[in-house]
Amino acid sequence: MVALYVLVLVVLICAITDLQKQKIYNFITFPAIIAGLGLGLAFNGVQGLVNSLVGMLIGFTIFLMMHILGQMGAGDVKLMAAVGALGGFPFILYALFLSVVCGGIISLLVAIWQGRLLKSFSNIFRALFSTVMPGVTRQPLSEKNSTQIPYACAVCLGSIGAVLESVFRIFT
Template identity: 30%
Template sequence: MVVAPYLDTLLLLLAAAAAINDLASRRIPNLLLLCGLACALVLHALSPSPGEALLSSLGGFAAGLLIFLPFYMMRGMAAGDVKMMATVGAFTGPATAFHIAIMAWCAGGAMAIAIIVFRGRLLLALRNLWHIARGLWLRIPVGSAAKSESAGSMPYGVAIAAGTIYVLAMRYS
């Protein structure tokens, strides 16, 4: 059974549902991600070479998790975003998960700039970046600097969905 079209279709549905939930409630439901992960594993198990497909799926899950985990640990990203990227990786495998992460970072950067400018918080964001850069240059440990006001948060599930849609669209174009 050829499972790639089913994997891609379910992944697009998962990404869209997660992005809509993130926009509406600033949360990505664990149940949605768990169901997506289960679907990915079942579809990979039904592939012509299930052992290889399941290993790729687990590798993609690990890659997605490890790519975004440092941002969560530095409190720059929510846990739902990390779990979403890990689930996306379970659908795609490690190489494509890495490509999607890069595209998500690009989309996230563009979104962040737009949100900061739209909310009139550009100077605050630049000041925060200066404090971060100065801390790195002076080798000040991450937790020891004085807390600064946040320039705002954003629904990063939308950026992950955009990266996913872009990579899958390029696959079929």
């Protein structure tokens, strides 16, 4: 339970810094990863440590793939690794799913607000199919050709949703 309190604090701080400065700081994410691993070990022994490691690796790997595709920053990858370390497995699966859903909703709303809906769908298509379809080229994302959002906000909302599910079983 302590790890979940730390997790909520970490995602809230990162969402605020991402909104204000478009930055997720390593001095927040790295200690959070270490704290998650340490708390897992302290409260549940070796099994807790393994659980935290698996959660960290799943969160890191999934968001790293999205980072490689140019869909998010490296800070988001480290933040999701911290969420996985603090929440463990299977918590990270809920957090990932809800974060991606929240990110999609936020992106859709921002794209509509900025009048970039069709351009955003084009970017998504190109990112998904550029590696498997000849003739489809991926455009590097920049402010002029994409809708960028502070993804830590989506991770924050998704992670808090996963905490609520974990504690209160609101979705099941």
